[in-house]
Each structure stands twice: as C-alpha cells, then as structure tokens.
Amino acid sequence: MRVKSTKKGGKPQREYQFSIMVGGNVVGVMQWASFGELRDRMLQFQTATNKYPTRGFLGMTNYTTNEANVRQRATGVARFVQGVLNNPAQDGQIIGTSNLHSALHLVLEEQHGHSRDQCIAVLTGIARGRLAAANHARAAAAERERAIRAEQQADCQLAQTFNQIVRGGPALAPGQISTIAFDHPQRFKLRNRMWGFGDATITGPGGLPWFRMVRTNASFFDMGEIFKNCHFVITTMAGEPLLAMQEQFSWMNYVYDLYRFDPSRPGVQIPVCRVIRRWSWSITDQYVVQLSGPMAHHPPVGCQGRWPNQFTLGGAGGAYATVDKKMFAWNDTYHVQVAAGQDVLLFLGISCAIDRIHHEVEDARERRNND
Numbered sequence: 001m002r003v004k005s006t007k008k009g010g011k012p013q014r015e016y017q018f019s020i021m022v023g024g025n026v027v028g029v030m031q032w033a034s035f036g037e038l039r040d041r042m043l044q045f046q047t048a049t050n051k052y053p054t055r056g057f058l059g060m061t062n063y064t065t066n067e068a069n070v071r072q073r074a075t076g077v078a079r080f081v082q083g084v085l086n087n088p089a090q091d092g093q094i095i096g097t098s099n100l101h102s103a104l105h106l107v108l109e110e111q112h113g114h115s116r117d118q119c120i121a122v123l124t125g126i127a128r129g130r131l132a133a134a135n136h137a138r139a140a141a142a143e144r145e146r147a148i149r150a151e152q153q154a155d156c157q158l159a160q161t162f163n164q165i166v167r168g169g170p171a172l173a174p175g176q177i178s179t180i181a182f183d184h185p186q187r188f189k190l191r192n193r194m195w196g197f198g199d200a201t202i203t204g205p206g207g208l209p210w211f212r213m214v215r216t217n218a219s220f221f222d223m224g225e226i227f228k229n230c231h232f233v234i235t236t237m238a239g240e241p242l243l244a245m246q247e248q249f250s251w252m253n254y255v256y257d258l259y260r261f262d263p264s265r266p267g268v269q270i271p272v273c274r275v276i277r278r279w280s281w282s283i284t285d286q287y288v289v290q291l292s293g294p295m296a297h298h299p300p301v302g303c304q305g306r307w308p309n310q311f312t313l314g315g316a317g318g319a320y321a322t323v324d325k326k327m328f329a330w331n332d333t334y335h336v337q338v339a340a341g342q343d344v345l346l347f348l349g350i351s352c353a354i355d356r357i358h359h360e361v362e363d364a365r366e367r368r369n370n371d
Contacts, residue, residue: 001074002032003064012064016074018081020104020119022126028119030081031105035063038077041103042084045094050083085123091134096127152206155182159210159344160236163263177260177270177294179343180242186344187337190351202234202348209237213352234349243345244269245353249360252279256353260294260345270294273346275353277361285361287354289313295346307358308334313347321347 003012013034020028033041039052046052053076056063063069081104087094094100101123106116158165159180166178188210189203204210216231234243244259254277259269272295278286287303301320305311311323320342325334336351338344 001070004032004034014064014070014073016077018078020085020123022122027122028104028116029107031107033105035073035077041105042081044103045084045087045100046080047083047087047089050080050087052080053077088130092130093127095130096124149206151184152204152208155186156204156206156208156210159204160238162236162242163240163261166263171264172262174265175270175293177262177272180345181341181343184340185337187335188344188348189333189335190355191333201237211235211242211348212237212239214239232352234345234352243272243349245349245356247353247356253277254357254360256357258346258349258353273350275350275357277357285358287357289350295343298346301350303354307354311354313350321351323351 001017002015004015015032015034016038017032018030019026020030035053035055043052053073055061056069061069063073084100085095086092101120106119108116162178162180166172169178172178187205189207191200199215200213201209202211202213212235214233214235216233231247232245233241234245235241241261244261246257246259248255248257256275257271258273258275260272262268262270271293273292274290276288276290278288285307287307289301289303291298291301299315299317301313302315303311303313305323308323308325312319313321313323319339321336321338323334323336336348338347
C-alpha cells in the first residue's frame with residue numbers, strides 16, 4: 001500500500017498492489033491502483049456471495065491516514081479478488097477469460113520471475129484444468145445416474161415378475177410365502193386417502209409405477225357403504241394379485257387383516273398380519289401390528305410417532321419402515337421407506353391399512369363434532 005497524491009486538489013489517496021499466488025508461489029502482480037480504480041475494473045465480477053467492499057458510511061471513513069482502516073480495506077479487496085479467481089461458476093472458467101485478465105491490470109515487465117503473459121498462461125492453464133475436472137465429475141455423475149436408474153428399473157421389473165419367479169422356482173411348503181425384499185432401501189410415494197375411492201398407483205424409486213391398489217367389493221356409487229368393510233388388493237401393474245386387505249370396522253373398532261396370495265395356488269390367501277387401532281385418550285392414535293402365519297418368525301413390529309408425520313414401524317432391530325410427510329405441506333402425498341432386507345409388500349400393506357384407519361377415525365371424529 002502506498003500514498004499517492006492524484007486526487008483533485010492534490011488530496012492524498014491510497015493505492016494498492018496485490019500479488020497473485022498459486023500453490024504458495026507468486027505467478028503475477030497487479031499494477032498499483034486506487035480503491036476506486038480497482039472497483040471500476042472488478043465490479044463486473046461481483047456476485048451475490050462475493051461483493052466488492054463498500055466505501056464506508058457516507059464515504060466519511062478515513063481510509064487514507066488511519067492505518068487500521070487502510071489494512072481492513074486492503075484485506076477486503078484482496079478477499080474479493082481471490083473470490084473472483086476461485087469462482088466455481090461456469091466450471092471455473094472466469095479465471096481464463098480476457099475480461100478478467102484485463103481487469104487484473106497485471107504488470108507488463110517481468111517481476112518476481114513472471115511476466116504478464118506468463119501469469120495469463122498460468123491462469124488459462126488453471127481454467128483448462130478446472131474444466132477437465134468438471135467434465136470428469138459430470139461424466140462420473142451421469143454414470144452414477146445411469147447405474148441408479150438401471151437398478152431402479154431392475155427392482156421394479158422384479159416386482160412385476162415376482163409371481164412368475166416364485167412359480168418357476170422351488171416349490172414352497174403349503175402356507176409359506178416368498179418375500180419381495182432388496183439389499184438396499186426402497187422409497188415409495190403414496191397419497192393421502194388414496195384408498196377410499198378405488199384404484200390408485202403406488203410409485204417407487206425414480207417415480208416408476210410398482211403396484212396398483214385395486215378396490216374389489218363396494219361400488220363407487222354405493223355411497224352408503226363406500227367406507228364400510230372395503231376389500232382392497234395390491235397388484236402388479238399388470239393386475240396380478242400380491243396382497244389382499246380386508247377391513248373390519250365397527251363402532252370404535254378398526255381392524256385390517258392382510259393376506260398374501262400364493263402364486264402356485266391361484267386363489268389361495270395366506271394370512272400374514274393384522275393391524276389394530278387401540279382406543280386411546282391421547283391425540284396420537286395407537287396401532288398394534290400382529291404378525292401371523294409365515295410372517296410370525298419376523299421380529300415384532302411396533303408403531304411409534306404420529307401418522308403420517310415421522311411415523312416408524314420398527315423393533316429391536318431398528319426401523320423396518322419409516323413414513324414421513326412434512327408437517328404443514330400443502331400436497332397430499334407422503335413417503336414410505338422400507339429398509340434393506342424387509343418385505344416391501346408387508347410394510348406397504350401395513351402403511352396402507354394405517355392410512356385407511358387413520359382417515360376413517362378422523363372422519364368419525366369430525367361427524368361427532370358436527371352432531
């Protein structure tokens with residue numbers, strides 16, 4: 001920093017000179033310039049996160065003879081220029097542009113072992129390196145996306161062909177089932193109240209359609225019975241049945257029985273689970289999951305949380321499935337994430353049953369309040 005009298009009336013002003021360093025080595029030096037001159041040249045590179053230092057309150061701060069203020073301003077300018085040189089925008093290519101090279105106002109003569117042209121060559125080389133790194137990162141990300149998409153499609157296809165795979169494999173003992181489980185979590189998207197009025201699609205990872213929820217008994221036009229003793233079936237997208245859900249609703253009693261279909265024995269339904277709502281004085285509904293038949297060997301499943309906001313189906317082994325919906329979200333969707341190694345049909349069925357019970361209970365409360 002130096003004092004130079006170039007202002008009108010011979011008023012002194014400070015000038016600044018900055019060294020540009022790469023890897024601890026000086027590669028170029030900027031010419032002496034005042035705060036205002038630097039601002040005029042460098043302001044074009046200002047961003048929302050990297051702003052050129054202000055002039056101070058109403059321009060009244062002493063940045064000429066107050067050494068602390070002078071050092072503070074010099075540090076601010078240096079930080080701004082450094083931010084421009086390291087700006088990741090456009091894959092870091094700003095450092096290689098002629099606009100920036102002109103704005104830096106590099107010294108022409110050789111200094112510190114580097115001339116202006118040599119400094120520009122270094123900056124241009126860094127820009128090329130950043131572009132190559134960005135292209136490599138993009139290619140790697142695209143490859144990861146392709147691999148993820150391929151895995152999502154393969155998982156979805158497995159769910160569609162599950163019955164055929166079981167029928168073509170070793171025969172299962174009567175009353176036994178094969179589960180649709182994966183070695184990685186699966187996240188499904190459901191819609192509130194989607195089970196009340198008929199068919200609906202359950203989408204899986206990548207937005208792929210995995211299952212359909214099909215209503216099999218009451219007609220849409222039977223409005224008096226539309227919410228009573230409904231029977232639903234989760235099927236493949238082609239309509240092959242996988243899991244049946246039978247509700248038993250009566251005054252203050254809400255129960256869902258879940259059955260798996262035996263692919264080798266058409267029409268045979270195997271009981272696997274019962275979902276019961278327990279009456280409680282608390283605001284949060286209490287649910288009990290009773291596993292049966294071939295699922296009786298599964299560790300007990302407990303229910304914790306408030307449906308559908310941060311609701312967990314889990315046990316001593318941790319969370320088997322989690323349900324989440326933003327507390328004050330305007331949309332009517334929520335997600336069910338089934339943990340690795342868990343049967344997606346079982347926990348989707350349990351989640352759908354609780355969703356159905358929850359909304360029937362809410363509707364009953366509303367009817368009572370309106371009476």
